[in-house]
Amino acid sequence: MNKEESLACKSESIINNSYNNLGVANDVAHSIKLGNDEQCNAFAEIERSARERFIPIILGDSLDELIKLIEKLQPKRILEIGTAIGYSGSIMLLKSTSSILDTVELLDYRRDEALVNFDKFGVTDRVNSFLGDASELIPDMIEGNKYDLVFIDGPKSKYGQYLDQIEGNIVSGGYVFCDNVHFRGMVMNGIRPPHKFRTIIVGMRKFLERIKDSARYESEVMSKGDGIAIIKVIK
Numbered sequence: 001m002n003k004e005e006s007l008a009c010k011s012e013s014i015i016n017n018s019y020n021n022l023g024v025a026n027d028v029a030h031s032i033k034l035g036n037d038e039q040c041n042a043f044a045e046i047e048r049s050a051r052e053r054f055i056p057i058i059l060g061d062s063l064d065e066l067i068k069l070i071e072k073l074q075p076k077r078i079l080e081i082g083t084a085i086g087y088s089g090s091i092m093l094l095k096s097t098s099s100i101l102d103t104v105e106l107l108d109y110r111r112d113e114a115l116v117n118f119d120k121f122g123v124t125d126r127v128n129s130f131l132g133d134a135s136e137l138i139p140d141m142i143e144g145n146k147y148d149l150v151f152i153d154g155p156k157s158k159y160g161q162y163l164d165q166i167e168g169n170i171v172s173g174g175y176v177f178c179d180n181v182h183f184r185g186m187v188m189n190g191i192r193p194p195h196k197f198r199t200i201i202v203g204m205r206k207f208l209e210r211i212k213d214s215a216r217y218e219s220e221v222m223s224k225g226d227g228i229a230i231i232k233v234i235k
């Protein structure tokens with residue numbers, strides 16, 4: 001395992017511990033109604049398998065909000081940072097049947113599994129899957145594209161950096177949906193963060209201040225799952 005992979009795994013183990021401490025580890029199993037029993041069973045199987053292997057996929061309450069947004073927006077183009085095994089990506093594409101998804105994942109074995117899942121749900125021809133570090137790949141990934149929706153679900157200390165990189169490529173009226181913004185309940189409570197989470201917590205607090213204060217955005221932060229921020233780009 002190289003340094004980047006090790007960092008990704010470390011950050012995930014922190015998140016998985018967070019889920020356990022929040023008592024929401026078992027909340028992942030989510031009955032997603034896609035009108036097709038075979039697909040529902042396949043999603044339930046992915047959720048079960050992700051839970052068993054401690055792969056952090058979006059939690060049920062947060063997913064409900066993402067689905068509501070997708071159904072309302074019917075985005076032409078979506079950018080996702082943090083593909084994992086293609087769970088959220090497949091759902092977004094099944095809920096918005098004309099959307100194109102550009103998605104990036106650091107770990108090759110996760111990305112390989114995502115490709116299998118995209119195929120399983122018949123969405124492969126609407127996915128551009130990128131392998132590598134998001135900060136490095138984003139400039140090439142987004143060049144010439146405009147996004148109606150961005151789903152930020154990668155490393156938690158980098159949300160501000162990702163917003164810097166992508167904000168010029170989001171349409172006016174478009175949205176940025178961010179997961180895990182409460183990070184184990186430590187972001188909003190004002191306490192001094194424990195040393196090992198300091199970068200994540202301080203970075204997330206700054207990120208939330210920034211979106212609240214910016215005239216460019218209207219944002220709502222909700223206590224769903226591990227906390228979500230839904231940001232509308234108004235300028």
Ligand SMILES: C[S@@+](CC[C@H](N)C(=O)[O-])C[C@H]1O[C@@H](n2cnc3c(N)ncnc32)[C@H](O)[C@@H]1O
Pocket residue numbers: 008056057058081082083084085086087088089104105106107110132133134135153154155
């Ligand atoms: C929370 S998971 C994504 C879950 C997925 N969006 C879902 O809900 O099904 C975050 C993913 O980001 C990946 N990741 C971590 N660091 C990354 C980086 N620097 N660039 C791209 N992906 C990264 C991790 O390997 C992990 O699979």
